[in-house]
Amino acid sequence: MTAYDDLxxxxxxxQALGEIAGRLGWDQETMMPSGAGDQRAEEFAAIESVLHARRTDPRIGEWLETAQAPDEMGEAVLRHVRRSYDRANKIPAKLATDLAKLTSKSQGIWAAARADNDFAAFAPTLAEVLRLKREEGAALAAGGDIYDAMLDDYEPGAKASDLTAMFDAMRPRLVALREAVLAQPESKAVQGQFDEDQQMKLSQLLAETFGYDMNRGRIDKAVHPFSSGSGNDVRITTRTAADDPFNCFYSTIHEVGHACYEQNIDQAYLLTPLGSGVSMGVHESQSRIYENQLGRSRPFTGWLFGKMRDAFGDFGIATEDEFYAAVNCVQNGYIRTESDELQYNLHVLLRYDLERALLTGDLEVADLETAWNDRFAADFGFSVDNPANGVLQDVHWSLGLMGYFPTYSLGNVYAGNLYSALRDAQPNLDDDLANGDLSNATGWLRDNLQTHGGLYEPRDTIKRACGFDPSEEPLLDYLEAKFKDIYGL
Known part of the structure; x- marks a missing residue:
């Protein structure tokens, strides 16, 4: 056995132990008894203690000194292990365990506060999470930018200064397009009640249509849809509402994008650092291109219209064009995950700015609800009506996921680049989508991006797939063309 083999x-x-920890998280969101929260927190803390000890094991440093990569895969493995090892050794073991235990409990406290519309009930816990995250960020940054250190967990190599420049370039065109669209009459909406069991059946059809392998996955319900796992055990969740079938269908397609990325990574990388998506931005590019550029396209919604008529009968929409407009309706709303494609990034930019201010100390938790409400009113033109629709709507901060939010908009940008390249590579794309055939589109994404897993760095992964450097321009051009067409601008 060589040093590389031992490593x-x-x-x-x-990696296998990390997957077990992930399964605990999936269970907590889907099936765990409500009274098991404190015990689950202890379980999370115990496994995190074991994982942290393994990630900082001195033998890793010794192996890294002498290991010789046998090939390109080996070089990438060593790069990931070295980055993880250096990062883990900067975090004290007690801090890692305290964070795991607190964020497990915090999630339940957040959920109860959200149900009660009571930010004050969650604020002390959030302040404690933030205190520990600041401590973690300071340890990781070693005198550098704390937010960059947080961001590196989700998008290695990304810098807040670059993201800020990108988002500042996006905001004016998004705001101008939003204002122009909202000045037009609202699209006709679907009407009636939609049986939730039927929604789940159609949801499974959509998942399989987009290439999700049910032999290596499953679909369950959760308050906040998510994808969990990698390789041969990749699970997704969705949610249903009797008066809003699109919430179920497009949550499903979104999570299938994440899941297919994981399922389609080269099996040679299974249970190695290359066996998962390379970053959250690249991951989000898959969920967003599945959901939006493909799933909300005019040809695909024509196919979906027929499937919905078969499942639910008449629901107040007479034509495929009306249905396309309904699926892509732009309207005022509070909730990020329910936002239309046009306004979604404005929700993300709000969170990006607030969490940076929280981490740097420019904003305290006691002032967060007011800051959120003021920023929302400025960006969206109306006021938040209650905390559940405002500062309490997302689970991320309760889990300590500082630096995660900007990857959503970065993923949208990457999706815009990929869609431009996909259209050039697939001249019959619209015909395929109109027939409910996603195999060529998802096959292109599989072969050009998903199969590589963590083999390349995030931006390089996108550049290799597209053939050009990532830029916000293709996304903005796509949004303007799409919504000007829908709304006759």
Whole structure:
């Protein structure tokens, strides 16, 4: 056994334990009894203690000194392990365990506060999470930018200064398009009640249509839809509402984008650092291109219209064009996850700015609800009506996921680049979509991006797939063309 072989065997066991921890999280969101929260927090803390000890094991440093990569895969494995090892050794073991335990409990406290519309009930816990995250950020940054250190967990190599420049370039065109669209009459909406069991059946059809392998996955319900796992055990959740079938269908397609990325990574990378998506921005590019550029396209919604008529009968929409407009309706709303494609990034930019201010100390938790409400009113032109529709709507901060939010908009930008390249590569794309055939589109994404997993760095992964450097321009051009067409601008 060489040093590289010993290292890889050790890392594979650590990855497997991490997958077990992920399964605990999936269970907590879907099936765990409500009274098990405190015990689950202890379980999370225990496994995090084991994982942190393995990630900082001195033998890793010794192996890294002498290991020789046998090939390109080996070079990428060593790059990931070295980054993870250096990062983990900067975080004290007690801090890692305290964070795991607190964020497990915090999630339940957040959920109860959200149900009660009571930010004050969550604020002390959030302040404690923030205190620990600041401590973690300071340890990781070693005198550098704390937010950059947080961001590196989700988008290695990204810098807040670059993201800010990108988002500042996006905002004016998004705001101008939003104002022009909202000045037009609102699209006709679907009407009636939609049986939730039927929604789940159609949801499974959509998942399979987009390439989700049900032999290596499953669909369950959760308050906040998510995808969990990698390789041969990748699970998704969705949600249903009797008066809003699109919430179910497009949550499903979105999570299938994440899940297919994981399922389609080269099996040679299973349980190695390359066996998961390379970053959250790249991950989000898959969920967003599945959901929006493909799933909300005019040809695909024509196919979906027929399936919905078969499942639900008449629901107040007479034509495919009306249905396309209904699916892509732009309207005022509070909730990020329910936002239309045009306004979604404005929701993300709000959170990006607030969490940076929280981490730097420019904003305290006691002032967060007011800051949220003021920013929302400025960006969207109306006031938040209650905390559940405002500062309490997202689970991320309760989990300590500082630096996560900007990857949503970065994923949209990447999706815009990928869609431009996909259209050039697939001249019959619209015909395929009109027939409910996603195999060529998802096959292109599989072959050009998904199969590589963590082999390349995030931006390089996108550049290799597209053939050009990532830019916000293709996304903005796509949005303007699409919504000007829908609204006759």
């Amino acid at each position: 890889l065997a050790f890392v594979r066991d650590t």
